[in-house]
Amino acid sequence: MAVDVLYFAWVRQRVGTGAESISLPTDVNSVSALITHLQSLSDGHEAGLHQPERIRVSVNQEFVALDHPVNDGDEVAFFPPVTGG
Amino acid sequence: MKVLVQEADFDPQALADAMTNMRVDAGALTTFTGFVRGGDGLKAMTLEHYPAMTQKALEKIAHEAMTRWPLLDVTVVHRYGRLQPGERIVFVATLSAHRKAAFEAAEFLMDWLKTKAPFWKLEEGADGEHWVDAKAADDDAAKRWE
DSSP: OEEEEEEOHHHHHHHTOSEEEEEOOTTOOBHHHHHHHHHTTOHHHHHHHSOGGGOEEEETTEEEOTTOBOOTTOEEEEEOSOOOO | OEEEEESSOOOHHHHHHHHHTTOSSOOEEEEEEEEOOOOTTOOEEEEEEOHHHHHHHHHHHHHHHHHHSOEEEEEEEEEOEEEOTTOEEEEEEEEESSHHHHHHHHHHHHHHHHHHSOEEEEEEETTEEEEOOOOHHHHHHHHTTO
16 A cells, blocks of 8 residues: 655654655554654654654644554654644 | 635734624624744744645634634634744634633634644754744643643
C-alpha cells in the first residue's frame, strides 16, 4: 500500500522534504509502525522522527494518537506541537 | 460563521461591522486581535501552516464555540507567511445577545486555536532563526474548557 506523508516546521527541515509518497509493507499499519519505517529511510528521517513524544500526528487532517491505524491512500502528517494564535 | 486563513492583512473594524450590520437581536460583540509582539531582537516571524487541514481545524473550533454558547455569529481570521513586529496575526469575534457568552466564547476560541490549529511560528532574531516551542501555559488554558 502507499501513503502520502507530509512534514511541517522543524520536522520538515530535518527530514529534508515537505511531502513524499511512501510505499509500505503490509505489516506497517499504524502510525507508530510508520514512524519506525520512516526512521529507517535516511539520516534526515531519523533526525526528524527519533523522538515520537515530541511529534504530533494527523491522519487525513485529523489529530490522532500513535496507535491510530494507517490505511492505503491516507495522508499522514508529522509536525511539532502547534504554536499558532 | 466566517473562517478565513490568509496571507493578507485584515481590517478588524470591517470584520466586526459585517457581523452586526442590519441585526437587532445582538447585544454584545467581543473582538480580539492578536499582534506579533516585538522585543528580544525579533526581526520577523514566519507562520507555517498545513493548508489542507487549517481551514477544517478552525471551522471545527468555531463550530464548537457555537454549540457551547448561545452565539449569533463567529468570525475567525488567521494569517500565515512572514510578519513583522506590530502586524496583526489573528482575529476572533463573537456575537451574542448578552456579554457573558461573547466574552467566554472569545477566550475559548483563542485558547483552542493556540493548541488545536496547525500553525508553527519561526522567529528571526539577532541570533538567527528558531522555531517557537509550545507553551505549557497554553495547554493548561485549553484544558480548562474540556
